[in-house]
Amino acid sequence: MGRKILFITTDQQRFDTIGVNGAQYSRTPTIDGLAAAGINYTRAQPSSVVCMPSRATMLTGQFPSTHGAWMNGVALAVDAPSVAATLHDAGYKTSLIGKAHFEPFIDVFGNYTENSLANLGVPTVETNWADGRRGPHRGFDHMEFATHGVAGQLHYAKYMQQNHFDEIGGFYSALDGDLQVNAAGGGETNAPQVKINPVERGHYHTDWVADRTIAWLESLDAEDDFFCWMSFPDPHHPWDPPASELHRVPWRDVELPANYPTAAAEREALLDAKSRHWRMWYDGQLVSNFEAPKTWVPSTLTADQVREVNALNAVEVELIDEAIARVLAVATARGWDDDLDIIFTTDHGEFQGDFGLLFKGPYHVDALMRLPLIWRPAASAQIAPAVVSEPVSLVSLAATFLNIAGRNAPYWVEGQCLPTSSGDAEDRGFDHTITEWDSVLFGVAVHVRSVVTKEYLYTEYGKGAVHDGSEGELYDMSEDPLQRVNRFDDPQYAAVRRDLSQRLRDHHDRPHDRARPGVTVAPV
Amino acid sequence: MATVRYERRVPVAPDVIWGIVGDAASIHRWFPGVRDCTVVGDVRTLHMANGMDMPEKILTVDPILRRFQYTITSPLYRMHLGTIDVIELGPQDSLIVYSTVSDPDVLALVVGGGTYFALDEIERQALAKAAQE
Structure with a gap:
């Protein structure tokens, strides 16, 4: 019997929404407990700030420019490498319960397994694997899927349709009649993607994911080794948690974020110091990411809307924490505490009002790029608790799972196992991470590469719809932790910029087999 | 209204490719997710693998231009136009251009993604036919 792995992900959750990381409103005693007993990474970065590329990185251990799912709406190839398949080969029981999103949700032709599995009524199907064999889809013996609402054919949607049909209308409709992300406002402030949802708490997808995981x-047999990916759709928009829980964080009591200047002129000056597409989005002149409602103009966002969104976000985070506690209680009851590794993270962040913005897009700052990441190693591993402030990337997750299972990382894994201490991080060269963005949507192309070190966040924009290939951003995070002062053209930072630019070129030129970039088959 | 377009250059005579794409009743042999189809006059109904039926109207079947055009008439779409052009670049050299125009915009991506993979299969079948001839 080896070490068991519980991999917990949320969707679109900022670093600072966890208690141990300084959350102001969401109480997360369970996640805080994991951090206290394990390793809390305080500079964890995604490979991409949108769901599909980032999640594909978790599964493959590869950057988007390698695995080929380079933007939302581009499916990860069915035979892409999968750490779940490698663990399955190692004798692990494997499951993914909740939000997968390796394949697009909008699937008129029914081409994708994620969308058809609930209708088929089977826990998995056989598909092609990277090594030419066939096996359970992406290596998972058991899959049950959910996403941010009750529309569609996923397991959670069918559960609600079949058991709680009367509650379906209480959820926010994520898409409008044109299948665009809905811009309609709701709640008490008319904030976009907000709705007061009368759904009973136990029927909400957060508790459903925990119930199905349990x-x-x-x-399982008590002796089984397992890799269980429990994937909560929240706190990603829409923000429509059960109304019965809203009392936890009254929105009127919520203070505005440090990076939300209340004066419009100050917000706009901050945006103007960045690359031009920031201000263009704010003014409603450019939409480069489908998940930001096309008809919503960020400059219309009010302070009260920021408060309400952040209150609802905090409620959703608390529900996740309580759901995790229920799952951990089952693990304890089954006697697995000594041999259970738990890793908690998310796929990317959320603006939550920073710079006057909501949602996400090709904007590489901490709001979207600094993630919660906690590894609570099994007690049997005898790894001391630590805080690791060196930059680490989600590209390391696959190698970490394999390390826990006592397996060498296959050739296709680009990341190395997460460090277990700052000393380990320094010894193994964890000194920077890379985040990629590529999008091409109806004639608007945006290409972004960023490198993060302990001291700097550096971004270059490739040629695209609004960039000529010469623009970028450079933030000195020691003196400017909110990333307000762009040093890209500051002569005093020329040497820093040369070094960081070279790291981006090294990343671009890295020797690794790349998958053919996938084709956009849906907006998301 | 949004447009998606994919092209494929195939080292095969254009008439071989036209023999595949110009046959309205054979789309299920090369378009992903289509299990079968029926053609009655200028109305083609796709029977999808997910159990849905997708009605279409055939607009153009021009063997001289080697152009095939159709529109999806499902209420999902306010407007749709699919166009496949097979352009002769040489005796054994063709360019297939498959374009999709759609309202709502989002569905252009969905159908357009399908056309990309359709081109994969059209190319595979064309190469196989050319090898036989």
Whole structure:
């Protein structure tokens, strides 16, 4: 019997929404407990700030420019490498419960397994693997899917349709009649993607994901090794948690974020110091990411809307924390504490009002790029608790899972196992991370590469719809932690810029087999 | 209204490719997710693998231009136009251009993504036919 792995992900969650990381409103005693007993990474970065490329990185251990799912709406190739398949080969029972999103949700032709599995009524299907064999889809023996609402054919949607049909209308409709991301306002401030949802708490997708995870864990033999990916759709928009829970964080009591200047002129001056597409989005002149509602103009965002969104976000985070506690109680009851590794993270962040913005897009700052990441190693591993402030990337997750399982990382894994201490990080060269963005949407192309070190955040924009290839951003995070002062053209930072630019070129030129970039088959 | 377009250059005579794409009743042999189809006059109905039916109207079947055009008439779409052009670049050299225009915009991506993979299959079948001839 080896070490078991519980991999917990949320969707679109900022670093500073966890208690141990300084959250002001969401109380997260369970996640804080994992951090206290394990390793809390305080500079964890995604490979991409949107769901599909970032999640594909978790599964493959590869950057988007390698695995080929380079933007939302581009499916990860069905035979892409999968750490779940490698663990399955190692004898692990494997499951993914909740939000997968390796394949697009909008699937008129029914081409994708994620969308058809609930209708098929089977826990998995056989598909092609990277090494030419066939096996359970992406290596998972058992899959049950959910996303941010109750529309569609995923397991959670069908559960609600079949069992709680009367509650379906209470959820926010993520898409409008044109299948665009809905810009309609709701709640008490008319904030976009907000709705007061009368759904009973136990029927909300957060508790459903925990319930289904518990059911799967209880189906295992006590001696089974397992890799369980429990993937909560929240706190990604829409923000429509159960109304019964809103009392936890009254929105009128929520203070505005440090990076939300209340004066419009100050917000706009901050945006003007960045690359031009920031201000263009703010003014409603450019939409480069489908998940930001096309008809919503960020400059219309009010302070009260920021407060309400952040209150609802905090409520959703608390529900996740409580759901995790229920799952961990089952693990304890089954006697797995000594041999259970738990890793908690998310796929990318959320503006939550920073710079007067909501949602996400090709904007590489901490709001979207600094993530919670906690590894609570199994007690049997005897790894001391630590805080690691060196930059680490989600590209390291696959190698970490394999390390836990006692397996060498295959040739296709680009990341190395997460460090277990700052000393380990320094010894193994964890000194920077890379985040990529590529999008091409109806004639608007945006290409971004960023490198983060302990001291700097540096971004270059490739040629695209609004960039000529010469623009960028450079933030000195020691003196400017909110990333307000762009040093890209500051002569005093010329040497820093040369060094960081070279790191981006090294990343671009890295020797690694690349998948053919996938084709956009849906907006998301 | 949004447009998506994919092209494929194939080292095969254009008539071989036209033999594949110009046959309205054969789309299920090369378009992903289509299990079968029926053609009655200028109305083609796609029977999808997910159980849905997708009605279309055939607009152009021009063997001289080697152009095939159709529109999806499902209420999902306010407007759709699919166009496949097979352009002769040489005796054994063709360019296939498959374009999609759609309202709502989002569905251009969905159908357009399908056309990319359709081109993969059209190319594969064309190469196989050319090898036989």
